[in-house]
Amino acid sequence: MPTTRRAAVLGGNRIPFARQFGPYAEASNQDMLTAALEGLVARHGLAGERVGEVVAGAVIKHSRDFNLTREAVLGSSLAADTPAYDIQQACGTGLEATILVANKIALGQAESAIAGGVDSASDAPIVVPERLRRKLLRLNRAKTPAERAKAAAALRPTDLGIQVPAATEPRTGMSMGEHMAITAARWGVTREAQDELALASHQKLAAAYERGFFDDLLTPYLGQTRDQNLRPDTTLEKLGSLRTAFGTGPDATMTAGNSTPLSDGASTVLLGSEEWAAAHGLKPLAFFVDGETAAVDYLGGEEGLLMAPAYAVPRMLARQGLSLQDFDLYEIHEAFAATVLSTMAAWEDEEFCRERLGLDAPLGGIDRAKLNVTGSSLAAGHPFAATGGRIVATLAKLLHEKGSGARGLISICAAGGQGVVAILEAA
Amino acid sequence: MPRSDGYTSFVNSGVGKKVASALGLPQPVPLRRYAPGRPLVDGPVLVGGHADTPAVSALRDGLTAAGATLVDAVPDGPRLGGVVVDLTAAETPADLESLRATLAPALKRLGRCARVVVVGRDPERAGSVAQRAARRALEGITRSVGKELRAGATANLVLVADGHEASALGTVLFLLSARSAYVDGQVVRVGEREVHAAPVDAERPLAGKVAVVTGAARGIGADIARTLHRDGATVVCVDVPAAGASLAAVANEVGGTALQLDVTALDAGTRILEHATTRHGGLDVVVHNAGITRDKLLANTDAERWDSVLRVNLLSILQMNEALLAKSGLRDGGRVVLVSSIAGIAGNRGQSNYAASKAGVIGLVDGYAADRGLVRRGITVNAVAPGFIETEMTARIPLATREVGRRLNSLAQGGLPVDVAEAIAFYAADAQGAVSGNVIRVCGQSLLGA
Numbered sequence: 001m002p003t004t005r006r007a008a009v010l011g012g013n014r015i016p017f018a019r020q021f022g023p024y025a026e027a028s029n030q031d032m033l034t035a036a037l038e039g040l041v042a043r044h045g046l047a048g049e050r051v052g053e054v055v056a057g058a059v060i061k062h063s064r065d066f067n068l069t070r071e072a073v074l075g076s077s078l079a080a081d082t083p084a085y086d087i088q089q090a091c092g093t094g095l096e097a098t099i100l101v102a103n104k105i106a107l108g109q110a111e112s113a114i115a116g117g118v119d120s121a122s123d124a125p126i127v128v129p130e131r132l133r134r135k136l137l138r139l140n141r142a143k144t145p146a147e148r149a150k151a152a153a154a155l156r157p158t159d160l161g162i163q164v165p166a167a168t169e170p171r172t173g174m175s176m177g178e179h180m181a182i183t184a185a186r187w188g189v190t191r192e193a194q195d196e197l198a199l200a201s202h203q204k205l206a207a208a209y210e211r212g213f214f215d216d217l218l219t220p221y222l223g224q225t226r227d228q229n230l231r232p233d234t235t236l237e238k239l240g241s242l243r244t245a246f247g248t249g250p251d252a253t254m255t256a257g258n259s260t261p262l263s264d265g266a267s268t269v270l271l272g273s274e275e276w277a278a279a280h281g282l283k284p285l286a287f288f289v290d291g292e293t294a295a296v297d298y299l300g301g302e303e304g305l306l307m308a309p310a311y312a313v314p315r316m317l318a319r320q321g322l323s324l325q326d327f328d329l330y331e332i333h334e335a336f337a338a339t340v341l342s343t344m345a346a347w348e349d350e351e352f353c354r355e356r357l358g359l360d361a362p363l364g365g366i367d368r369a370k371l372n373v374t375g376s377s378l379a380a381g382h383p384f385a386a387t388g389g390r391i392v393a394t395l396a397k398l399l400h401e402k403g404s405g406a407r408g409l410i411s412i413c414a415a416g417g418q419g420v421v422a423i424l425e426a427a
Numbered sequence: 428m429p430r431s432d433g434y435t436s437f438v439n440s441g442v443g444k445k446v447a448s449a450l451g452l453p454q455p456v457p458l459r460r461y462a463p464g465r466p467l468v469d470g471p472v473l474v475g476g477h478a479d480t481p482a483v484s485a486l487r488d489g490l491t492a493a494g495a496t497l498v499d500a501v502p503d504g505p506r507l508g509g510v511v512v513d514l515t516a517a518e519t520p521a522d523l524e525s526l527r528a529t530l531a532p533a534l535k536r537l538g539r540c541a542r543v544v545v546v547g548r549d550p551e552r553a554g555s556v557a558q559r560a561a562r563r564a565l566e567g568i569t570r571s572v573g574k575e576l577r578a579g580a581t582a583n584l585v586l587v588a589d590g591h592e593a594s595a596l597g598t599v600l601f602l603l604s605a606r607s608a609y610v611d612g613q614v615v616r617v618g619e620r621e622v623h624a625a626p627v628d629a630e631r632p633l634a635g636k637v638a639v640v641t642g643a644a645r646g647i648g649a650d651i652a653r654t655l656h657r658d659g660a661t662v663v664c665v666d667v668p669a670a671g672a673s674l675a676a677v678a679n680e681v682g683g684t685a686l687q688l689d690v691t692a693l694d695a696g697t698r699i700l701e702h703a704t705t706r707h708g709g710l711d712v713v714v715h716n717a718g719i720t721r722d723k724l725l726a727n728t729d730a731e732r733w734d735s736v737l738r739v740n741l742l743s744i745l746q747m748n749e750a751l752l753a754k755s756g757l758r759d760g761g762r763v764v765l766v767s768s769i770a771g772i773a774g775n776r777g778q779s780n781y782a783a784s785k786a787g788v789i790g791l792v793d794g795y796a797a798d799r800g801l802v803r804r805g806i807t808v809n810a811v812a813p814g815f816i817e818t819e820m821t822a823r824i825p826l827a828t829r830e831v832g833r834r835l836n837s838l839a840q841g842g843l844p845v846d847v848a849e850a851i852a853f854y855a856a857d858a859q860g861a862v863s864g865n866v867i868r869v870c871g872q873s874l875l876g877a
């Protein structure tokens with residue numbers, strides 16, 4: 001058995017996140033991931049360096065991008081002999097990539113690594129209807145002129161049409177927002193509470209920009225210097241005036257203002273062993289402590305689509321011998337304001353904690369002053385696979401500011417009823 | 428970046444040359460520029476001067492070692508690559524005849540982009556009025572020769588201290604080399620500090636040095652980063668966060684690091700120092716290049732416009748230097764290079780705020796260079812004052828004005844960012860330990876402020 005050591009988060013870089021069809025409308029996933037990597041390389045002086053491995057992914061992916069991360073590495077200033085591979089776990093991609101490489105570093109299988117993620121909701125692959133696709137493949141297979149004529153004749157004008165992929169669950173045909181609306185109603189999450197959370201997200205992200213917090217976490221891209229979705233001057237009134245987007249009747253509490261918009265962007269995080277960091281003049285910001293994933297059966301209506309983190313966190317806490325209150329900072333991904341509020345409500349609910357989590361007592365509440373202190377996805381935007389890297393780098397820096405030993409919890413929900421969570425501790 | 432402007436290419440074409448000479452138009456030639464491996468000069472170097480030419484004697488071996496073929500008379504064969512005239516022994520204006528006698532025949536035999544380097548002594552240190560006059564006369568001669576020269580040739584004056592002639596080797600080599608392509612009509616003062624032997628690797632004089640360049644995302648700053656890197660330094664590239672994308676590209680190109688920060692931030696100096704120390708183990712060279720213009724006639728300049736230029740171009744340097752020049756800052760033998768401007772020397776209509784800041788920079792050089800603590804630590808402080816340099820900044824000047832700005836100098840063309848960078852790299856080398864308190868204009872001997 002190999003012995004383990006601590007994997008350190010050394011820094012991060014992302015490009016500002018943009019709204020769908022915004023300034024990055026023409027940028028591909030590879031372009032954005034390469035840009036995010038280039039900023040990371042420049043910040044940490046890694047030009048020409050061979051990094052142990054680069055692991056990243058995208059949720060919406062073109063088939064041509066079968067080697068997306070490796071191609072991005074080849075287009076970057078990293079040494080060409082830096083290996084890379086893609087992973088994908090929906091919105092958990094970035095954090096899962098971090099867990100993967102942190103474990104490799106901990107096991108001594110890598111000295112350094114970059115985890116990341118990218119997504120474009122603008123430069124999306126266009127999919128032809130399944131029926132047309134099959135006919136075209138048949139036409140392509142045809143060998144003789146007769147076969148070809150026959151295959152071509154099978155094409156019907158009605159076959160034409162394109163499908164742009166949406167954030168829809170394949171097995172339910174429902175959008176993520178529609179799923180969330182059910183959960184929000186289940187937990188009695190109010191419109192006001194959601195709008196307040198959204199407002200806080202914008203205000204805290206804006207304040208973080210103002211104090212230069214992102215100066216060493218972000219590199220501008222295509223003229224964008226801040227997250228495009230950020231509305232520093234939004235108000236409860238403005239948020240309250242928005243029409244509801246998901247849910248029906250009195251249960252309709254979710255709006256475009258308290259849900260994340262479709263976004264474009266990329267993020268990267270640099271991790272390494274303490275020895276590698278020292279040899280490169282880099283100071284660890286935080287150590288990776290633990291990670292956990294969970295999935296729930298949302299199909300039978302047993303549990304909400306985005307509630308898996310509520311299960312993953314207690315499992316990880318038990319393993320670490322920690323309580324939910326043993327943290328200085330919490331980063332709960334704001335897929336929707338209601339996601340954060342439902343998750344927290346569940347942890348405070350005695351019945352949920354007993355029946356679903358098998359705990360003697362509720363996990364309890366979270367000090368809201370420690371939650372998403374520099375804002376989260378509602379303000380920044382949410383390019384699916386890029387969110388994990390954004391959160392890991394942000395939290396690592398925040399913990400470093402707090403001082404050695406400070407502890408932070410990350411919770412990210414993902415499509416397919418999944419959740420990825422992790423613990424970082426200030427170096 | 429244009430390697431040469433359209434006009435320069437035109438007059439160097441067959442028909443263009445005829446047209447230009449018939450009309451008496453300026454006839455710029457593409458300047459010889461440095462690339463590793465290029466010979467110091469293209470052709471033999473004539474050495475001569477007055478009496479026992481103590482400077483030439485002290486420099487002879489060094490010049491030869493650097494690849495120069497020294498000759499004592501104008502050869503019949505190849506054209507001269509350069510001339511070094513030593514007037515350090517001049518006692519009275521009558522002795523200047525030695526200079527004329529050496530130079531006059533040589534000027535007719537100069538090759539393209541040849542170099543004239545006059546070596547003299549500081550007039551302020553003269554022992555008699557006559558000697559002072561003779562020493563001062565060298566400046567007038569050098570500047571006139573600079574204007575007389577054609578085909579990219581330059582003339583510069585080096586003032587050396589009695590008994591420390593050898594310390595001027597690096598300066599004379601720079602002025603002979605292609606690195607000084609756009610330096611013309613300048614006076615460089617070399618002090619009394621003894622400098623160590625030439626660096627082990629002449630092509631990488633900054634090997635092992637850690638340098639920081641502010642405003643490195645583009646323009647002159649980007650070329651400073653490239654040039655310092657070419658000469659062997661590890662470069663920390665600094666620019667405002669908003670310029671981060673191009674800053675990252677420059678940093679990756681030179682294998683350095685990018686540090687996104689506004690130089691006017693109160694903690695800019697400490698952050699730069701801390702970055703250089705933790706990442707690279709220390710700091711040896713600081714180039715304060717970041718600068719802005721907010722042009723308006725003084726009559727129309729409000730406090731905001733005034734303040735922003737002074738803060739970025741002048742006050743930030745003072746503020747950063749508190750940390751950078753502290754005992755815990757720049758290492759012994761460190762180098763500080765500031766970027767002034769000919770506008771700071773000549774003044775410029777509509778640039779009173781900018782000229783104030785850039786003249787102030789020269790004041791900083793004077794002040795720091797005289798600082799005993801810095802002198803003791805072997806830290807030198809110098810400036811370059813660029814003239815018309817082809818950058819995005821000058822590309823935005825209206826065509827007619829730009830054309831005038833470009834031609835109003837002895838070389839009849841604009842300089843390139845790399846020309847400014849070369850002068851900065853020159854100051855930065857260990858060999859220039861005796862060069863402090865200088866302001867070298869990189870302006871092709873511009874008529875402005877001359």
Ligand SMILES: NC(=O)c1ccc[n+]([C@@H]2O[C@H](COP(=O)([O-])OP(=O)(O)OC[C@H]3O[C@@H](n4cnc5c(N)ncnc54)[C@H](O)[C@@H]3O)[C@@H](O)[C@H]2O)c1
Nearest residue numbers: 642644646647666667689690716717718768813816818820
């Ligand atoms: N181009 C010329 O002809 C010329 C002539 C004389 C002097 N200069 C001087 O040379 C220097 C470089 O000029 P250039 O032509 O390359 O200009 P430039 O505008 O192309 O580049 C200046 C760089 O400085 C950066 N900068 C500005 N304010 C900053 C701040 N507060 N903090 C950090 N970085 C900041 C800018 O972002 C930019 O990247 C300046 O000091 C300028 O005054 C230029």
